[in-house]
Amino acid sequence: MTARKAGGRLVVVSNRVALPRQGAPGGLASALHAALDEHGGLWFGWSGKVAGETAAELHQQQEGKIDYATIDLSRTDHDDFYTGFANGALWPLLHYRPDVVDYRRSHLAGYLRVNEMFAEKLQQLIKPDDVIWVHDYHLIPLASMLRARGVHNRIGFFLHTPLPAAGLLIALPNHRELLETLASYDLVGVHTRRDLRALEDYFLHEAGAVMRLAGRMRMPNGRQFRAGAFPISIDTRGIADVAAKAASIREITQLQHSLEGRALIIGVDRLDYSKGLPQRFEGYARLLERHPELHQQVTFLQIAPPSRGAVLEYRAIRHELERSAGHINGKYATPDWAPIRYINKSFPHRLLAGYYRSARVGLVTPLRDGMNLVAKEYVACQDPADPGVLVLSRFAGAALELEDALLVNPADTEEVADALALALKMPLAERRRRWEAMMDVLRTNDITLWRRNFLGTLRA
Numbered sequence: 001m002t003a004r005k006a007g008g009r010l011v012v013v014s015n016r017v018a019l020p021r022q023g024a025p026g027g028l029a030s031a032l033h034a035a036l037d038e039h040g041g042l043w044f045g046w047s048g049k050v051a052g053e054t055a056a057e058l059h060q061q062q063e064g065k066i067d068y069a070t071i072d073l074s075r076t077d078h079d080d081f082y083t084g085f086a087n088g089a090l091w092p093l094l095h096y097r098p099d100v101v102d103y104r105r106s107h108l109a110g111y112l113r114v115n116e117m118f119a120e121k122l123q124q125l126i127k128p129d130d131v132i133w134v135h136d137y138h139l140i141p142l143a144s145m146l147r148a149r150g151v152h153n154r155i156g157f158f159l160h161t162p163l164p165a166a167g168l169l170i171a172l173p174n175h176r177e178l179l180e181t182l183a184s185y186d187l188v189g190v191h192t193r194r195d196l197r198a199l200e201d202y203f204l205h206e207a208g209a210v211m212r213l214a215g216r217m218r219m220p221n222g223r224q225f226r227a228g229a230f231p232i233s234i235d236t237r238g239i240a241d242v243a244a245k246a247a248s249i250r251e252i253t254q255l256q257h258s259l260e261g262r263a264l265i266i267g268v269d270r271l272d273y274s275k276g277l278p279q280r281f282e283g284y285a286r287l288l289e290r291h292p293e294l295h296q297q298v299t300f301l302q303i304a305p306p307s308r309g310a311v312l313e314y315r316a317i318r319h320e321l322e323r324s325a326g327h328i329n330g331k332y333a334t335p336d337w338a339p340i341r342y343i344n345k346s347f348p349h350r351l352l353a354g355y356y357r358s359a360r361v362g363l364v365t366p367l368r369d370g371m372n373l374v375a376k377e378y379v380a381c382q383d384p385a386d387p388g389v390l391v392l393s394r395f396a397g398a399a400l401e402l403e404d405a406l407l408v409n410p411a412d413t414e415e416v417a418d419a420l421a422l423a424l425k426m427p428l429a430e431r432r433r434r435w436e437a438m439m440d441v442l443r444t445n446d447i448t449l450w451r452r453n454f455l456g457t458l459r460a
C-alpha cells in the first residue's frame with residue numbers, strides 16, 4: 001500500500017446495480033447510495049439484462065451526485081459467469097457445501113471473461129484519485145485485472161458470504177489462481193472474526209503469505225494487503241420507525257386479525273439451500289409433535305421469494321419445501337387452523353417490517369450465512385413494550401453479535417423445537433432484557449458505521 005492520499009470519488013462495483021427509480025432499494029443498496037452521495041461517485045456493474053450475443057455496450061445515467069454505468073451480459077456470459085461459476089460453484093463452496101459445487105472449466109473461463117470485461121469498461125471510467133469498492137464473490141479477480149491494466153487506485157473488496165476454512169477452500173480446482181488475486185486489493189473485508197481467521201489461515205498456509213503488523217499480510221512477491229472484519233448491519237433507527245408506523249397498514253391489521261390470537265412465528269429468506277429451510281420446517285414439525293398443547297395456538301409464516309431458478313438445487317429445494325409444508329399441514333391442520341403459511345413471493349419492505357413486529361418469534365436458521373440481515377431487522381422491528389424472541393442459527397454471522405438470541409444448531413431439529421417452545425413461553429421480563437441487549441448492539445453497529453469503518457480503513 002502506498003501512503004498516497006485517497007480523497008477522491010467513490011466508485012462502487014457490484015454484480016447488480018441498484019438504479020434510481022427501480023423500486024424501493026434494500027438496506028445494502030441504500031447504504032451504498034448514501035456512501036456515494038457523501039463523496040460523489042459512480043456505481044458500476046451488470047444491468048441485470050441479458051442481451052443476445054453482442055458485445056456489451058455501456059449504459060450511463062446520472063442522478064444527483066451519482067453516476068450509474070451498467071453493461072448487459074450476453075446469454076453465454078450470463079450462463080457461464082453468473083449461473084455457472086458464481087452461483088453454481090462459488091456460492092456453495094463459500095457456504096460449506098462442496099457436495100453441491102458444480103465446477104466446470106468453461107464456467108471458470110466465463111467468470112474470468114466477464115471480470116476482464118468489467119475491468120476493461122471500468123478502466124475507462126475511473127479517475128486517478130477515485131477509491132474503488134468492489135462487492136462480493138462474483139468479482140474476486142477484478143482488482144488483479146485492473147492492476148494488470150495499470151490501475152493504481154485504492155481498491156477495497158467486501159465479501160458478503162462466509163469464508164470457509166482453508167481445508168474446504170482447497171476443494172475448488174485452481175483455488176490459488178482465483179483466491180490469491182484477493183491480494184491485489186488494498187483492503188479485503190469480511191463479516192466476522194471467524195471469516196477473517198479463515199482468510200488469514202488460507203493466505204498464511206496455502207498462499208505463502210506472512211503476517212505483518214496490524215492485520216497486514218505480505219505475499220511472496222512482496223505485495224502487501226490488509227484484511228479486516230466489518231460486520232454489516234441495518235438502518236436500525238429507520239427500520240424501527242417503519243415498523244412502528246406499519247401497525248396501522250391494512251395488510252398488517254389483516255394478518256393480525258387472521259391469527260385470532262395465535263402466536264406468530266415468522267421466517268423470511270430468499271429460497272436458498274443455505275438458509276436451512278427444510279430443517280426449519282422439520283424443527284417446527286417436531287415442536288407440534290412434542291407439544292400438542294400448542295396445536296391451534298401457533299402459526300408459522302414462512303416468506304421465501306424464489307431466487308436463482310436457473311440453478312438446479314434451487315428448483316429442487318422449492319419442490320422439497322412444497323412437499324414438506326403440505327405434509328405438515330396435512331398432518332396437523334384442522335378445518336379452522338393451518339400450522340404453516342408458506343409463501344413464495346416477495347413483499348415491500350414496510351410490510352415485512354409490520355409482519356416482523358406482529359411475530360412473537362423470529363425464526364432465522366441458516367446452515368451458513370455471512371451475516372443475515374433478517375435477524376437484525378426482526379429485532380429492530382419489535383415493539384419495545386412487548387418484544388418477540390429471536391431464534392438464531394449459530395452459523396449466521398449475526399450470532400456473533402446477537403448473543404442474546406436463542407442460539408441453535410439449525411441441523412439439530414430437536415434443539416430448534418426446544419428453542420421455539422422456550423421462545424413461545426418466555427416471560428415478558430426476559431424477552432425485554434434480551435431484546436434491549438440486542439438493540440444496544442444494533443443501535444451502535446448500524447449500516448452507517450459499517451460503511452464508514454470500511455471506507456475509513458480503505459482510505460486511511
Ligand code: GDG
Nearest residue numbers: 027160232270305345346347348349369370371372373374
Ligand atoms: C447476502 C448474504 C448478508 C427478503 N425477502 C424480502 C426482502 N428481503 C430482504 C431482507 C434482507 C435481505 O433481503 C436479505 O438479506 P440477508 O442478509 O438475510 O440474506 P442474503 O440475501 O443471502 O444476503 C448475507 C447479506 O448479503 C449482506 O451482506 O447478510 O449473509 O448471504 O434485507 O429484508 N425484501 C423485500 N421483500 C421480500 O420479500 N422487500
